[in-house]
Amino acid sequence: MKIFKYSFAFLIFVACESKDEISYALKKTAELELIVPIEFSTPMTNTYPIGQSLLLTNLSNKILVLDRDKYLIDSLINFPDFLINDIGTITYNTFSKSIIAHSESRNGFVEKKNGKFSFYPLNSDQYSILENRKSSGNFISDYEMVFPLIKGDLSLFPAEMISNDLTTFAIYDFKLKKVVANFGVYPDELLSNKGMYPKEFQIPHYILNNGKLIIGYPLSNEVMVIDIKEKNKIEKFLIKSDDFVLPKPFVDREDRSEVFKLFYYSNQYGRISYHSELSIFSRIVLHELQVNSSDACSRLYSLILFDKEFKVLDEISLDEVFKADWNFALPNEKGFLVSGMCENYLGEDYFIYNANVEIVGK
Numbered sequence: 001m002k003i004f005k006y007s008f009a010f011l012i013f014v015a016c017e018s019k020d021e022i023s024y025a026l027k028k029t030a031e032l033e034l035i036v037p038i039e040f041s042t043p044m045t046n047t048y049p050i051g052q053s054l055l056l057t058n059l060s061n062k063i064l065v066l067d068r069d070k071y072l073i074d075s076l077i078n079f080p081d082f083l084i085n086d087i088g089t090i091t092y093n094t095f096s097k098s099i100i101a102h103s104e105s106r107n108g109f110v111e112k113k114n115g116k117f118s119f120y121p122l123n124s125d126q127y128s129i130l131e132n133r134k135s136s137g138n139f140i141s142d143y144e145m146v147f148p149l150i151k152g153d154l155s156l157f158p159a160e161m162i163s164n165d166l167t168t169f170a171i172y173d174f175k176l177k178k179v180v181a182n183f184g185v186y187p188d189e190l191l192s193n194k195g196m197y198p199k200e201f202q203i204p205h206y207i208l209n210n211g212k213l214i215i216g217y218p219l220s221n222e223v224m225v226i227d228i229k230e231k232n233k234i235e236k237f238l239i240k241s242d243d244f245v246l247p248k249p250f251v252d253r254e255d256r257s258e259v260f261k262l263f264y265y266s267n268q269y270g271r272i273s274y275h276s277e278l279s280i281f282s283r284i285v286l287h288e289l290q291v292n293s294s295d296a297c298s299r300l301y302s303l304i305l306f307d308k309e310f311k312v313l314d315e316i317s318l319d320e321v322f323k324a325d326w327n328f329a330l331p332n333e334k335g336f337l338v339s340g341m342c343e344n345y346l347g348e349d350y351f352i353y354n355a356n357v358e359i360v361g362k
Contacts (some may be wrong), residue, residue: 022361024305024314026321028336030356035065036339039130063090063099066344095142102136109172123178138208139230143174146208149182152201154195160193162186168204169226170215183231187220189246196249198263205272209281218268218285219246223283223310241285244269265289273331276288278359280313281306284326301326307358322355334358 052125089098098113108121135148149170154162168184185191190202206215208228215224221240227233247266250258266287270284287300301318318326322338329336335358 003216007094022313024316025317025360026318026357027360028301028322028355029358032337032354032356034198034353036286039063060254063092076311085183085282087254089136090294091136091138091145091147093139093142093145095139100137100145105165111174120172121243122172122175124223135295137172140171140208140211143175144180145172146170146228147172148204148206149184150203152188153199154190155197155199157195158192166189168215168335171228183251184215185215185234187222187224189220190217196251198250200263207269207272207274207331209274214272214281216269216272218270219266221246223272225310235310237306239283239304239312241269241287241304241311241315243287243302244285247288261351265291270327271331273336275331275334275359277333279308280308280359281308282359285308285327286313286327297323297325299325303359323358324355333355 011070051108052252058148073285075187087178091102093100093111095114098111101110101112103110103119104121106121108119111118111120113125133148137145139145146169149168154166164185166186167182170179171181173180176314188201195202200217204215204217206213208214211228213224213226213228215226216222221238221244222236223239225235225237244267247262250262267288267290270293271287273282274280277281283304283306284305285302287302289299303316303318305313305316307313324338326336326338330353335356338355338357339353
């Protein structure tokens with residue numbers, strides 16, 4: 001009888017334990033017809049939810065403003081024509097409601113506020129706007145912006161220079177008009193291979209959440225966390241796909257076909273996002289595309305979900321949800337806006353975001 005009681009208690013314990021384990025799925029909740037110009041449809045597009053609007057910024061001299069309820073284009077915010085070929089990326093200052101354009105030719109920042117324009121020189125020999133076309137900044141106060149330090153192609157550096165001494169982020173003070181802090185490190189995979197990956201793999205995916213930078217690199221299984229107030233303290237967490245194997249670095253960087261194959265076909269990690277209504281993070285995984293594949297739309301994708309303690313919750317296969325290039329998905333509070341370019345392609349000038357998908361527990 002005692003054995004039965006203990007067995008019964010054990011079963012209850014196991015049932016309670018398994019009940020806490022939640023699996024997730026993605027569900028298409030709305031069909032859209034949001035036609036977006038090509039410059040706002042790249043893996044590096046930045047989104048800024050502002051009231052009932054959603055601001056999209058990218059490699060352009062303008063900002064696309066969407067209605068968040070109807071997901072329709074509301075308006076465009078333009079910079080002057082002389083900045084058209086000068087802008088690397090655009091950052092929105094959520095504190096002062098100003099727009100910061102990264103000026104390449106003058107190596108500094110152009111601020112648009114209340115219809116007026118001001119220039120702020122970078123004044124840093126460790127960083128050039130020209131090398132930062134794919135990463136904008138995030139404001140941590142009304143006058144301080146944190147941004148990644150993209151120094152160039154690491155494979156061109158002398159081997160002895162590729163070490164933990166290379167900082168990866170900086171803080172720019174718009175009152176003092178200069179960089180006031182350098183911090184962060186490259187992941188071990190880049191350092192140990194002396195940067196012998198295409199330059200695009202040396203650019204981080206990152207978000208700022210609750211005063212912390214959440215950083216992931218395309219070819220690193222780890223996610224690094226840096227508290228802005230404790231810049232020298234770096235925490236590393238394994239946020240890894242079960243099916244992910246790091247590709248080998250190229251041997252001869254002059255062999256452009258080898259570089260292209262590694263860049264285009266290899267498995268890699270994509271955007272990191274935070275879904276505020278669910279209080280969870282996600283990390284997109286682009287699985288390896290076969291070199292002999294004639295269609296990029298045959299690529300497989302998955303989504304890793306992890307919580308605020310950086311514990312992996314689940315990994316979801318995305319291919320049964322919506323056949324799309326998930327590298328172009330735009331995050332929102334519950335999931336993503338998805339561009340079904342594999343199903344509804346409008347050509348080289350426009351993408352169509354034609355689905356809203358939400359992350360749901362099951």
